[in-house]
Amino acid sequence: MRRSEPPPSTVRGLSRRRLLKLGLGAAALAGIGSQWAPLSAFAKEVDDFIRGPAVPDITPARLSEHVWMIWSKDGFPTPENQGMMSNITFVVTRDGVVMLDPGGSVQIGEMALRMIRTVTDKPVVAIFNSHYHGDHWLANHAFVDAFGTDLPIHAHPVTKKEIEGVQGSLWHSMMERWTNQATAGTRIVAPNRETNHGDVFRFGDVTLRIHHYGLAHTPGDICIEVVEDQLTHVGDVAMDRRIANMDDGSYVGTFRFYDELEKNAPSRIWVPGHGHASAEVLKWNRELFEGIYQNCVRAVEDGADMASARERVLADPRVASRAADTAGFASNIGKYVSLAYLEAEREAF
Numbered sequence: 001m002r003r004s005e006p007p008p009s010t011v012r013g014l015s016r017r018r019l020l021k022l023g024l025g026a027a028a029l030a031g032i033g034s035q036w037a038p039l040s041a042f043a044k045e046v047d048d049f050i051r052g053p054a055v056p057d058i059t060p061a062r063l064s065e066h067v068w069m070i071w072s073k074d075g076f077p078t079p080e081n082q083g084m085m086s087n088i089t090f091v092v093t094r095d096g097v098v099m100l101d102p103g104g105s106v107q108i109g110e111m112a113l114r115m116i117r118t119v120t121d122k123p124v125v126a127i128f129n130s131h132y133h134g135d136h137w138l139a140n141h142a143f144v145d146a147f148g149t150d151l152p153i154h155a156h157p158v159t160k161k162e163i164e165g166v167q168g169s170l171w172h173s174m175m176e177r178w179t180n181q182a183t184a185g186t187r188i189v190a191p192n193r194e195t196n197h198g199d200v201f202r203f204g205d206v207t208l209r210i211h212h213y214g215l216a217h218t219p220g221d222i223c224i225e226v227v228e229d230q231l232t233h234v235g236d237v238a239m240d241r242r243i244a245n246m247d248d249g250s251y252v253g254t255f256r257f258y259d260e261l262e263k264n265a266p267s268r269i270w271v272p273g274h275g276h277a278s279a280e281v282l283k284w285n286r287e288l289f290e291g292i293y294q295n296c297v298r299a300v301e302d303g304a305d306m307a308s309a310r311e312r313v314l315a316d317p318r319v320a321s322r323a324a325d326t327a328g329f330a331s332n333i334g335k336y337v338s339l340a341y342l343e344a345e346r347e348a349f
Contacts (some may be wrong), residue, residue, distance in 0.1 A: 051185030055111040064229035075327035082182035086135040094204025096125030104135035105183035109142025129155040130235025132162040134171025140189035155191035158220030213260040215253035231269040238285040240275025251293040291318030296340040
């Protein structure tokens with residue numbers, strides 16, 4: 001993905017960074033540098049004032065009796081899509097609405113709230129963050145603003161820790177940069193509840209069951225089974241027509257995760273974080289990943305180099321047949337082959 005430095009947001013000709021520097025400098029000159037609370041409040045006011053534009057509405061589609069999706073046609077963030085690059089899924093229960101990954105900015109979250117209101121007037125009563133990549137959770141901000149800081153936001157302990165730490169700050173910054181500040185004004189709102197494999201949540205007439213089977217897309221992925229609907233939200237453990245980012249993950253771990261999901265969360269619909277929901281999502285992603293990883297394993301076994309592994313991968317029908325309609329294929333396949341080759345080496349030695 002090409003990353004370019006965006007022009008800074010401005011307020012009456014001053015960049016955001018410059019404005020903050022001037023504010024802090026003036027405070028120091030006035031002898032109130034030790035009064036951190038007022039300065040912190042000032043910085044928050046600046047953040048609220050410098051704010052990206054509203055995100056256009058996207059009509060939600062009904063996937064099952066209780067589950068709706070706001071589908072994202074794009075798989076990567078750009079200034080044009082304002083960071084709307086991942087699906088937003090919500091479950092309408094007798095007790096209220098449950099969000100399964102609310103999106104990647106406060107503006108996207110506000111759009112989601114508008115769209116929820118076209119379906120139901122029930123309040124949002126809980127959020128689940130599937131993993132720590134910011135396109136899935138930065139919209140927590142909008143829901144906390146709307147429903148209060150006590151709103152339960154659930155995530156795996158690894159995900160919660162990463163959002164509170166490096167990954168939270170990193171993704172907040174990257175989304176602003178990739179979108180030319182369209183997500184500006186978004187605050188980091190980390191999960192406030194931990195959830196683990198096997199946890200069960202009941203919201204009136206709907207039961208949610210948590211699945212976690214180790215390292216897959218990230219170390220802290222959770223999949224949320226909507227039991228009554230025979231539907232499972234898989235986050236980025238599997239995608240449709242897009243190669244899942246494996247920088248933090250494992251091919252072997254992903255295959256294991258699929259095996260356990262198919263055994264323990266039998267579903268007629270798998271809902272990905274990117275692409276369309278269907279019964280074929282795991283199958284589609286498994287075959288693509290097998291085409292990549294198995295060829296790298298054979299290359300390692302044969303003592304062939306990474307370039308040879310790449311040639312084998314690209315010639316495999318499981319990969320070649322998906323190249324034309326997989327978002328980001330040409331720009332990312334080299335990296336994913338490299339990651340697979342390195343993992344195959346680790347497994348071998």
